[in-house]
Amino acid sequence: MRGWTRKAVGYVGAAVVMVVLWELASLAMHSPALPTPADGLGEFAKQFPVLLPHFGVSTLRVVSSILLGLVVGAPLGLVLGRSERADVIFGPLVFLNYPVPKVVFLPVLLVLLGIGNASIIALITLIVFFQILVTARDAARSLSSAAVLSVRSLGADRWQVFTNVVVPGSMPEIFTALRISVGTAVAVLFFSETIAGSTGLGYFVFDAWGRVQYGEMFAGILAMALLGVLLYEAIELIEARVCRWARAGR
Amino acid sequence: MADVRIDSVSLTYHGVDADVRALAGVDLTLADGDAVAVIGPSGCGKSTLLLAMAGLLAPTEGAVFVEGEAIARPRLRTALILQDFGLLPWKTVLDNAELGLRIRHHPPAESHKRALEALTRVGLQEFLGLFPSELSGGMRQRLALARALALDADLLLMDEPLSALDALTREDLQDLLLSLWRDRRHTSVLVTHSIEEAVYLGRHVLVMSPRPGRIAAVVDNPGMGDPGYRETEAFHQACVELRGLLAAEGALHREGGAS
Numbered sequence A: 001m002r003g004w005t006r007k008a009v010g011y012v013g014a015a016v017v018m019v020v021l022w023e024l025a026s027l028a029m030h031s032p033a034l035p036t037p038a039d040g041l042g043e044f045a046k047q048f049p050v051l052l053p054h055f056g057v058s059t060l061r062v063v064s065s066i067l068l069g070l071v072v073g074a075p076l077g078l079v080l081g082r083s084e085r086a087d088v089i090f091g092p093l094v095f096l097n098y099p100v101p102k103v104v105f106l107p108v109l110l111v112l113l114g115i116g117n118a119s120i121i122a123l124i125t126l127i128v129f130f131q132i133l134v135t136a137r138d139a140a141r142s143l144s145s146a147a148v149l150s151v152r153s154l155g156a157d158r159w160q161v162f163t164n165v166v167v168p169g170s171m172p173e174i175f176t177a178l179r180i181s182v183g184t185a186v187a188v189l190f191f192s193e194t195i196a197g198s199t200g201l202g203y204f205v206f207d208a209w210g211r212v213q214y215g216e217m218f219a220g221i222l223a224m225a226l227l228g229v230l231l232y233e234a235i236e237l238i239e240a241r242v243c244r245w246a247r248a249g250r
Numbered sequence B: 001m002a003d004v005r006i007d008s009v010s011l012t013y014h015g016v017d018a019d020v021r022a023l024a025g026v027d028l029t030l031a032d033g034d035a036v037a038v039i040g041p042s043g044c045g046k047s048t049l050l051l052a053m054a055g056l057l058a059p060t061e062g063a064v065f066v067e068g069e070a071i072a073r074p075r076l077r078t079a080l081i082l083q084d085f086g087l088l089p090w091k092t093v094l095d096n097a098e099l100g101l102r103i104r105h106h107p108p109a110e111s112h113k114r115a116l117e118a119l120t121r122v123g124l125q126e127f128l129g130l131f132p133s134e135l136s137g138g139m140r141q142r143l144a145l146a147r148a149l150a151l152d153a154d155l156l157l158m159d160e161p162l163s164a165l166d167a168l169t170r171e172d173l174q175d176l177l178l179s180l181w182r183d184r185r186h187t188s189v190l191v192t193h194s195i196e197e198a199v200y201l202g203r204h205v206l207v208m209s210p211r212p213g214r215i216a217a218v219v220d221n222p223g224m225g226d227p228g229y230r231e232t233e234a235f236h237q238a239c240v241e242l243r244g245l246l247a248a249e250g251a252l253h254r255e256g257g258a259s
């Protein structure tokens, strides 16, 4: 409980500081694109019913992309990290493609998959996939050989070593990668929705901008920020459960 | 019965730059229920020998036999305890103790019961839900022992199991090891860097030569296991003898030997 109250106090404090800075910035700029906190939040409340479906669509897109990237990337990375043979074959492929900025492939995806969910999810998945793959591989590689040896001495086969040591031992690093990829994923979501969407928060923001509806635009931006924060917190929560051991004894 | 025969075992590591010959013709016979301590210069191949006995490293030449059978893979009732205890940080005390049984597909209820008994034997019955990071060094060592006990191990291989502990905890655990051995009469192989520990816990003390390791000498230590052995003249004598042998192997002054 103490941890929770501390966290809550931290969040409230940070929110207060942000609102104050926001107020100052909007007063200084005096531009309709940056309303005061009172106006901005008021607009957010007013637009809420309109925003909600867009928020839902965006959440669905980004969550399914992250899950897909995780479900494919993490096991593959762990296998590459533990199997020399797999790494020799697939490692170069991964490292040749990892540094390539995947966003530039959006036009290709649009041609292949058309405008809409498929292209957006494919693009975010691609980016998240590589981030998680590379992290999982490194995590699996640097696992303590003592843990592996002692489990093998108990008669574990490769699969049991994988489930008892490699997977749980790499979890903290995989969660770190997940948290980092949330930021990237939301950014790419915004970008791809402005181009490939007729729904979603990115589309909403861009559309409002085009119609010079700065109030709506700002409400959409707030919703996008909220989406990022909520995702991040969700991952924190899951991690606290899954990796309880990593926080124990500190 | 876990008698062990090591038959001219040599083992060479194929390193990245060069091959390292770690063991060169080790011959050794352990009777069932024997307790041996292995001591020797750092890097002489003690851990390597233990891993070969556990069936985790295949000898380049020769073979290890346990109960007359050549060991090619980890054996059911051999337990290995490594220096950092080999516990899994993500498993609780109970789960760690059960691990060996679960890996061998024992029924959960039976695994649970045997793990609980073992944990009770080493005095950890009140800490079932804690993670290893929440235990003291001595408690971690007890947990590693409990895992071996739960397996009903008849061959216990230990690689410097107590070297990370403070002096008091260490003596405490030495006594626990001794009392477990007295009760169960498993075959025990203990690698150690401490002369006193070797004499306290080894009925036979094997002295290894610098790398590539061989058995350079065997010290018989019949008084081992007697009550209050640490305070006796015989204990002291055995320590002196062992120290002399180690000095002759260059183990005392040139840690690590030539490289």
Ligand SMILES: Nc1ncnc2c1ncn2[C@@H]1O[C@H](COP(=O)(O)OP(=O)(O)OP(=O)(O)O)[C@@H](O)[C@H]1O
Residues within 6 Å of the ligand: B013, B014, B015, B020, B021, B022, B041, B042, B043, B044, B045, B046, B047, B048, B049, B211
């Ligand atoms: N995986 C490995 N690859 C290459 N060389 C190794 C490997 N493991 C050990 N060696 C080398 O083999 C030799 C014996 O190693 P081993 O760990 O068995 O020694 P040790 O007697 O246990 O040493 P210590 O007392 O320091 O624990 C050492 O010279 C070591 O450098």
Ligand SMILES: [Mg+2]
Residues within 6 Å of the ligand: B046, B047, B048, B159
């Ligand atoms: Mg060693």
